[in-house]
Amino acid sequence: MSPKRLLPLIALLAFQGADRAQGAASSITVAPASLSFQYQISGAVPPSQTLALKSTGAAVAFTVTVLQPAPCSAPCLTVSASSGTTPASLSVYANPTGLAAGTYPASITITATAAGAASQTINVTLSVSDAPASLSVNVTSLDFSYTTGNVPIVQTTQVAVSTDGDALTASVAVSGSTWLKASPTGSIALIGLPQTLTVTVDATGLTPSATPYKGTVTVSSTNALNKSVAITVTLTVTAGVPTIVSTWPPGAPAGSTNPVTVTITGTNFTPASTAVSGMTALTTPLTSITVVNSTTMLATIPASLLATAGHLPIEIVTPTAATASAPWNFAVYDPTVPQVWAVVNSASYNPAIISPGEIITIYGAGLGPAGITQFSGSPLPTSLGVGGANTSVMIAGEPAPLLYTSPTQLSCIVPEAIAQKSAGTVVDLFVSYNGVTSTIPGKAGIATADPGIFTLGPSGQGAVLNIDTSVTPNNYSVNGVKNAAPAGSWVAIYATGFGTTNCTAVPNSPCDPQPPAEGQLVTGGTVMPAGAVAVTIGGQPVTAPVGVVPVGSVIGLLQINAQLPVSLPSGPAVPVVISIGGIKSLGTATIAIK
Known part of the structure; x- marks a missing residue:
């Protein structure tokens, strides 16, 4: 081909090469090719991510188009610029707040403005997960109150602890008090149904106060959204009316x-x-x-x-x-007027109950002359004193035989005549001394029997004699720790408050006139309680005990002969209980057994 004809062809090829070179220069690359945002409900918005835009040649102008996730009615995916020129760096922001848990697709399209340039689409994924489970309790405060003297002193209530999502392991702790407890404490598992927490307050030993006592029960979990919940507990302790x-x-x-x-x-x-x-x-x-x-x-x-x-x-x-x-x-x-303060069984000290013939003690002030003045002779006197300054006692209008008197206490025998009154009747006791009678009477209720065992001191050692039946006549010795009675042996127990009596004549020992005269010492016959006599020692019943009023004693003293059960365990203070007509003795009389 001639040179003249080659020149146009060379020019055409050069133009096409230049056009291809211009098209290659206008292409844009975007990195990364896709974006993924992770978000947990109630958590922080995910950080922004960057798109890097480059061109292979000269700078290229571009525009940005965002296809929003379907649920977003307003932009929830945004880009820092809607247009620009390469090279460029674009920040992409996602705000999934308000979206339910799930996966949401979106896209960002980068379009070059040069003719024939290809667009780039970057796929964006928003992954939304459920919020971490939260701890919750059905109450956040508990208020208790206690008034001293009332019940219950210990109070409990129940609290429901739960989670609104996935299972959690939580711990329970109590702080701020010793009167507050929770159960269970330590680690608990919250899976499915609520866990029951029992909260207990114990007001024992707490002093009444105008300021409530306060404590806290805390349930905590490091994996929970809210980390912990606290239950404030208050206890108001008020004094009861004294x-x-x-x-x-x-x-x-x-x-x-x-x-x-x-x-x-x-x-x-x-x-x-x-x-x-x-x-x-x-x-x-x-x-x-x-x-x-x-x-x-x-x-x-x-x-x-x-x-x-x-x-x-x-x-x-x-x-x-x-x-x-x-x-x-x-x-x-008035110090010249006798005062009656207490009336008790002389053996058991059971107060304010009396029975016919019972030996009682009256406590008070101005009851008699200085020192102790005892009776002598028979019958017992109903007036007892020194130099004409005498003491006398009237019980339900009947004069009482006196055993002794003193300024602060006296002892007498309840008149047999009160047996005519119904059990439960409350009667008055008046004491007169030196011609002046108490103005405020003592009070006592009548009982058919008020049995009590005499004791030898504050230890409770009963007035009991060991009976040695191996000799005739029998030997008697005082029972005690140093002279314990063998199991199976016989003992004599002394008591009062056994009520009315019956007398059976025996050869050469006739009964005294019946009913016995007030204050008369027993001179003959076998005088026994009208009610059946029973004895238990160490909780074991005694077989066929015999209770009699000893000849020569006052009508209010009873001697009960009893054979100790052979199976009795040894001990220095084995309890003894008697009963008369089904009425048991009070007090804590004991016997020593070896």
Whole structure:
């Protein structure tokens, strides 16, 4: 071909090569080719990601188009620029907040503006997972209250602990108190159904306070969304209204120049309790208050309150209690008038119950002459004293035979005549001394029997004699730790309060006139309780015990001969109980067994 004809062809090929070179220069590359965003509901929005745009030649202009995930009605996938020129770096932001758990596809398209340039599509995936499970409790606070003296002192309630999603392992801990407990504690598994947590408060030993006691039960899990939930527990302890049921002594003589310390018995005493008194207004505080426990306190009445005879009201005041106690009348008495403070069985000290013929002790003040004056002779006197200043006792209008008298206690025998009154009848006991009779009587209820075993001291050792039946006549010796009775041997038990009696004549020993004269010593016959006699020792019944009133003794003393069960275990203080007509003895009499 001639050179003239080659020139146009060379020019055409050069133009086409230039066109191809221009097309190659306009292509765009995008990295990465896809994006994936991970999001957990209630968590932080995922961080942005970067798209790097490059061209193979000269800079290329481009535009950005975003295809949003289907649920988003407004853009939830955004790009930092909607157009630009290569090279470029685009930040892509995803905000899946509000989307339900699932996978959501989207895309970003990069389109070059040069003619014939190809677009690039970057697929975007939004993966939304459920939120981590949260701990929850059905209550976040518990309020308890307790008033001293009431029940229950221990209170419980139940709390439901649960999770709103996946299973969790949680721990339970109690803080801030010793009175608060939770069960179970330590590690618990929360799977499916709620776990029951028992919360217990125990007010034992807590002092009443205007400020509630506070504690916390915490349930925690490191994998939970909320990490922990706390249950605030409060316990309000309020003092119950105090009461006074007795004072000892019950009174003091008017004109006393010295203060008097009294033991006050009642309920709902606290360390903060105080006592006030006054003849006209309860404004004078008692001093030297010692609260022994919730039922006992000691207090001193100043001498200034004892100047005049009369009733001296005493009240107990306790902070946080609704009111003070009802007033208790302490007797400020005329020292010339006998005072009856207590009536008890002389053997068991069972108070305020009497039976016909029972030996009783009366406690009080101004009851008799100085020292102890005992009876002598038979019958027992109904008036006993020194130099014409005598003591006498009337029970239900009947004179009582006296055993002894003194200024603060006396002993007498309940008249047999009260057997005519119905059991349960409450009768008056008046004491007269030196011609003056008590103005306030003692009170006692009548019983068919009020058995009590005499004891030899505060240890409870019973008034029991060991009987040596191997010799005639039998030998008697006092039972005790150093002279214990062998199992299977015989003993004599001494008691009172056995009620009415029957007498059976025996040869050469006729019965005294029946019914026996008041105060008459037994001189003949076999005098036995009208009610059946039974004995248990160490919980084992004694076979056929025999109870008789010894000849020569007062009608109120009973001797019970009993053979010890051979299977009795040895011991220094084995309990002894008697019963008369089915009525058991009170007290803690014991016998030594070897």
